[in-house]
Amino acid sequence: MATLKDVAAESGLAVSTVSRILNNRGYISEQARQSVNDAIKKLNYQPNEVARSMHRKNTNMIGLIVPHIQHPYFAEVIDYIEHYAHERGYRVLLYNSMGMLEKEREYIEMCARYRVAGIIICTGGISLEGFQELGIPIVGFERYVDKGTATIACDNILGGQLAANCLIDKGCRHLMHIGDIIGDRDMPADDRRVGFQQICEERGIEYKNIWLERSCYNQIYYQDVILEAIKKYPETDGIFTNSDAIAAQVLQVCRGLEIDVPGRLKVVGFDDVLLASLTTPSITTIHQPIEEMAECAVRILDEAVSEKVVPIQTVLPVELVEREST
Amino acid sequence: MATLKDVAAESGLAVSTVSRILNNRGYISEQARQSVNDAIKKLNYQPNEVARSMHRKNTNMIGLIVPHIQHPYFAEVIDYIEHYAHERGYRVLLYNSMGMLEKEREYIEMCARYRVAGIIICTGGISLEGFQELGIPIVGFERYVDKGTATIACDNILGGQLAANCLIDKGCRHLMHIGDIIGDRDMPADDRRVGFQQICEERGIEYKNIWLERSCYNQIYYQDVILEAIKKYPETDGIFTNSDAIAAQVLQVCRGLEIDVPGRLKVVGFDDVLLASLTTPSITTIHQPIEEMAECAVRILDEAVSEKVVPIQTVLPVELVEREST
Numbered sequence: 322m323a324t325l326k327d328v329a330a331e332s333g334l335a336v337s338t339v340s341r342i343l344n345n346r347g348y349i350s351e352q353a354r355q356s357v358n359d360a361i362k363k364l365n366y367q368p369n370e371v372a373r374s375m376h377r378k379n380t381n382m383i384g385l386i387v388p389h390i391q392h393p394y395f396a397e398v399i400d401y402i403e404h405y406a407h408e409r410g411y412r413v414l415l416y417n418s419m420g421m422l423e424k425e426r427e428y429i430e431m432c433a434r435y436r437v438a439g440i441i442i443c444t445g446g447i448s449l450e451g452f453q454e455l456g457i458p459i460v461g462f463e464r465y466v467d468k469g470t471a472t473i474a475c476d477n478i479l480g481g482q483l484a485a486n487c488l489i490d491k492g493c494r495h496l497m498h499i500g501d502i503i504g505d506r507d508m509p510a511d512d513r514r515v516g517f518q519q520i521c522e523e524r525g526i527e528y529k530n531i532w533l534e535r536s537c538y539n540q541i542y543y544q545d546v547i548l549e550a551i552k553k554y555p556e557t558d559g560i561f562t563n564s565d566a567i568a569a570q571v572l573q574v575c576r577g578l579e580i581d582v583p584g585r586l587k588v589v590g591f592d593d594v595l596l597a598s599l600t601t602p603s604i605t606t607i608h609q610p611i612e613e614m615a616e617c618a619v620r621i622l623d624e625a626v627s628e629k630v631v632p633i634q635t636v637l638p639v640e641l642v643e644r645e646s647t
Numbered sequence: 648m649a650t651l652k653d654v655a656a657e658s659g660l661a662v663s664t665v666s667r668i669l670n671n672r673g674y675i676s677e678q679a680r681q682s683v684n685d686a687i688k689k690l691n692y693q694p695n696e697v698a699r700s701m702h703r704k705n706t707n708m709i710g711l712i713v714p715h716i717q718h719p720y721f722a723e724v725i726d727y728i729e730h731y732a733h734e735r736g737y738r739v740l741l742y743n744s745m746g747m748l749e750k751e752r753e754y755i756e757m758c759a760r761y762r763v764a765g766i767i768i769c770t771g772g773i774s775l776e777g778f779q780e781l782g783i784p785i786v787g788f789e790r791y792v793d794k795g796t797a798t799i800a801c802d803n804i805l806g807g808q809l810a811a812n813c814l815i816d817k818g819c820r821h822l823m824h825i826g827d828i829i830g831d832r833d834m835p836a837d838d839r840r841v842g843f844q845q846i847c848e849e850r851g852i853e854y855k856n857i858w859l860e861r862s863c864y865n866q867i868y869y870q871d872v873i874l875e876a877i878k879k880y881p882e883t884d885g886i887f888t889n890s891d892a893i894a895a896q897v898l899q900v901c902r903g904l905e906i907d908v909p910g911r912l913k914v915v916g917f918d919d920v921l922l923a924s925l926t927t928p929s930i931t932t933i934h935q936p937i938e939e940m941a942e943c944a945v946r947i948l949d950e951a952v953s954e955k956v957v958p959i960q961t962v963l964p965v966e967l968v969e970r971e972s973t
Contacts, residue, residue, distance in 0.1 A: 322782045323780075364780075367756055370760040370761045382740070389726075390725050390726035391722050391726040393719070393722075393921070396716060396717050396725075399716050399725070412757070414708070414741075415729055415739045415740075415741045416729075417726065417729050417730065433648060434694055434695065435697065435738065436697045451691075454648075454649075454690075542924075569926070569927075573925070573927050573929065575927075576927045594717075595867065596925060599892065599895040600895070600926055601899050601927055602902070603899065
């Protein structure tokens with residue numbers, strides 16, 4: 322790759338002059354500037370961002386730590402965070418922790434060694450308290466507030482309420498909620514059940530609660546447990562799931578049991594990722610404003626990097642998107 | 648964040664001694680080593696990878712350029728590349744070009760400025776010839792070979808052949824292939840149709856070819872065109888699509904038209920991403936060995952970084968995965 326020296330030789334100027342031109346320092350004749358530009362073009366010279374970073378406190382990279390990349394929800398989160406990070410001049414260093422605490426710890430420290438400007442963390446597992454002394458702004462995405470961090474979440478309680486009201490309004494009287502948990506971790510997503518339960522109690526409708534226990538964070542298939550639950554409670558006529566990926570599997574199980582959706586049983590998912598509009602029937606779901614949440618996370622991180630005061634918690638609204646499954 | 652100086656002060660040693668310990672240079676007493684380790688732990692000191700990179704020709708980052716992050720195929724590609732890159736000690740800088748040539752050019756140059764060790768590029772658009780002089784190894788993923796690059800692809804022709812044989816063996820006599828194209832770009836994925844056509848001609852089965860023209864790379868929804876095609880050729884009893892995302896939409900259109908799948912019409916997709924097993928009915932598809940392709944891409948890039956001779960083209964086999972749609 323061409324170096325600063327090559328550019329100097331090609332343009333017939335001193336290295337220090339070329340450096341001044343590149344950094345816009347001091348008086349430079351139009352002619353010198355032109356010959357440097359020509360040399361840069363001819364040699365396809367690329368200034369060294371690593372060297373530039375040495376003179377700054379940090380790089381303009383953001384560390385993005387997710388527990389899973391392929392999962393439709395995180396794929397969408399990554400997509401939007403990458404987009405808005407680039408808009409603000411940041412590059413994204415991507416880390417997949419696969420939900421393992423020791424990996425999350427290792428990746429946060431690795432981010433520090435790479436002198437990232439900030440970290441966005443989408444995994445629920447690790448406590449962030451110990452990392453304050455690194456002095457790197459950390460923004461949590463759909464996780465509870467940890468001391469010294471800012472978090473972005475959607476209104477999970479409202480989401481559960483909207484789902485319950487939708488199913489009850491459409492005539493369902495025997496409801497079921499299917500959520501997934503990982504060990505004993507507290508996740509904001511658990512609030513979806515809380516909102517769902519509130520409405521069921523208010524409106525006097527019975528409901529069953531099924532927890533899918535994930536053996537690992539990136540487990541995705543639960544057909545067996547779903548099948549068992551529907552067989553155990555055959556009167557069920559409305560199911561609310563904690564994600565569209567689970568809702569898609571409810572549809573599969575129903576087809577296997579020859580239960581008509583939405584005729585005999587109605588299904589509401591959560592997230593509104595691509596998958597929800599690609600299944601047959603397509604899935605009625607709670608739209609999580611992932612794009613707006615991503616934009617907000619990057620903006621708050623950017624402000625924290627500039628040492629502005631930022632909100633420690635930002636909650637965005639959700640809404641019901643009706644499709645064929647209800 | 649704690650600096651080298653802080654570690655020196657804490658351990659009561661000279662900065663140069665601490666530096667020698669960290670870099671394992673020269674004789675160091677066990678006691679000095681211990682006191683530095685204690686200081687590092689106490690201060691949570693993170694060595695500066697940016698400064699370290701200055702002494703090397705490049706960083707240990709890989710630039711990964713994709714045209715789309717949310718698309719189920721690319722989400723899976725990113726997942727595995729991140730995994731195998733980390734295994735080999737690389738970090739992944741993620742770029743989404745959204746299929747725009749000017750962005751692809753900009754991102755390759757940006758990778759150069761960040762002194763990445765190498766680049767993996769999954770977009771079909773840009774010609775890579777002009778980038779040879781950057782002296783950075785570039786590995787193409789499911790794209791045609793460009794001068795000076797190595798590419799990894801799956802056996803797309805075999806995939807098309809397997810799909811045609813599967814549909815014909817199951818009794819289909821009026822076949823249709825649905826593929827997607829972007830402008831006039833040549834993509835290896837187009838070979839899927841070539842293999843499909845070969846078998847149809849060999850076995851004397853008629854087939855129609857439908858092209859979905861994407862207005863932009865990340866367009867995903869095509870229900871209208873699919874509906875029109877199935878209405879225009881109502882005798883169609885077997886459809887092969889270039890991706891599972893398209894196959895999922897064929898299922899939706901069929902449900903709308905009350906065409907039973909697989910009873911009246913059978914569907915074979917391509918890729919074998921998560922989506923294929925989450926639809927109802929689940930999708931028979933051509934399994935692209937994305938994990939093995941990702942591992943291979945990272946390994947070849949790693950070898951190219953070490954200036955070994957690497958194959959310019961590596962083609963991995965595909966196989967048919969039968970599910971409910973046939």
